[in-house]
Amino acid sequence: MKTSKLTNKYALVTGGSRGIGRATCIELARMGYNILINYNNNAEAAAETAREVNVIGQVAECLKFDISDEKQVDDALNGWIENNPDSIIEILVNNAGLRRDNLFVWINKNEWESVFHTNVDGFYHVSRRVLRAMIKQRYGRIVTVVSMSGLVGPSGQTHYAASKAALIAATKSLSKEVGKRNVTVNSVAPGFIRTEMIADINEETRAKGIPVKRFGEPEEVASLIGFLCSKKAGFITGENMNIDGGGMLI
Secondary structure: OOOOOOOOEEEEEOOOOOHHHHHHHHHHHHOOOEEEEEEOOOHHHHHHHHHHHHHHOOOEEEEEOOOOOHHHHHHHHHHHHHHOOOOEEEEEEEOOOOOOOOOHHHOOHHHHHHHHHHHHHHHHHHHHHHHHHHHHHOOEEEEEEOOOHHHHOOOOOHHHHHHHHHHHHHHHHHHHHHHHHOEEEEEEEEOOEOOHHHOOOOHHHHHHHOOOOOOEOHHHHHHHHHHHOOHHHOOOOOOEEEEOOOOOOO
């Protein structure tokens, strides 16, 4: 059954060009939202996601900006808001992230900072800019894609795990500030999902430690995100939800 269009309502998905981001764009489009697809480098992949959204019957716009750069975020989002005065961003999915595995003693300052600038500063830059309108309109959904690494703390991911743990804590704190405005804030922590980010990980070996004995699909994560973005999830906020096949050994 086709969902009716929410003509002036948009969902912004950072890192929306590929993987979990693309699947989320498609899921939210099926829910009737127009989609703002953020990307940083791969314009071709973003355009392909936009085409898939258009096929569903929703409007898709590609917004190029680096979430770690506050000026780029403000310029892109302020420009879009000024050019679309009758439209609102009702959903934000903070999906873009950076992973650079290395043993702690070998992590240089640039690697450490780049992971935190993208994962933590990016959350701050984008959420803060979009949240103002959500508070004013007394409705909004923010879902941040974190990682099981932020809960488990795998070897070789000190900076990545720390950044994701920070986002889980930020989610809980922010939810308490904006809940009275009917804005929910949650996070989802995927385990091993078949995306380019973990293409270097051997599935046959790692899947042995997962109860369901396989890696997950981006669409499975997107389905959970879609639910948290729906009105049906209005009484769920400040939560982190694992989607990892029943637990995993890292």
